[in-house]
Amino acid sequence: METSTLCFLVGLLFTPSISAESRQRLHYVVPDRNYSTAIHNVSSLSVGSISDQCLKCICLVESNCLPIGCRMDVSSLSCGYYQIKLPYWTDCGRPGTGWKECADDHSCATTCVINYTAKYRSKTSCPDTCESYARIHNGGPHGCMKSSTIPYWHKVQSKGCS
Numbered sequence: 001m002e003t004s005t006l007c008f009l010v011g012l013l014f015t016p017s018i019s020a021e022s023r024q025r026l027h028y029v030v031p032d033r034n035y036s037t038a039i040h041n042v043s044s045l046s047v048g049s050i051s052d053q054c055l056k057c058i059c060l061v062e063s064n065c066l067p068i069g070c071r072m073d074v075s076s077l078s079c080g081y082y083q084i085k086l087p088y089w090t091d092c093g094r095p096g097t098g099w100k101e102c103a104d105d106h107s108c109a110t111t112c113v114i115n116y117t118a119k120y121r122s123k124t125s126c127p128d129t130c131e132s133y134a135r136i137h138n139g140g141p142h143g144c145m146k147s148s149t150i151p152y153w154h155k156v157q158s159k160g161c162s
Contacts, residue, residue, distance in 0.1 A: 050117050054130035055110055057161035058082060058137055061152070067104040079103035082113050082137070092116040113137060130161045 059065040062083040070079040080103025092112035096102030117133040126132040126144035139149035
């Protein structure tokens with residue numbers, strides 16, 4: 001992707017007439033990993049996206065924000081910084097070169113969490129809050145509506161998020 005294309009996309013992210021949902025879609029159009037961090041940094045400032053602080057709290061809960069590899073969790077593997085499962089990685093758009101590699105790469109894993117939580121939060125009536133994003137991350141597409149994800153939210157809160 002050329003720099004001019006990236007600047008155009010960044011400009012669109014800050015255009016007031018562009019809806020938050022459209023801004024989120026722009027996050028998906030940049031598959032080149034060299035630009036994913038820049039797009040992440042810009043899109044995290046837009047309306048309707050998980051905050052950097054919320055991402056940090058989730059990362060701390062899942063792995064103490066370390067690349068811990070894969071662990072067996074509820075009869076399937078969860079990997080990396082955010083303990084990402086294969087179906088989650090598929091749903092987030094399959095960033096990077098592979099599931100396990102992405103999960104252990106902080107930038108790639110963060111992009112995956114941003115994509116996944118934005119995708120499913122926009123399909124629910126849940127508010128645009130860290131609680132909704134954390135509960136979706138933990139409980140899947142409708143996690144923000146499941147009472148079973150409330151204890152997970154309390155763990156995220158204990159890391160400094162509200």
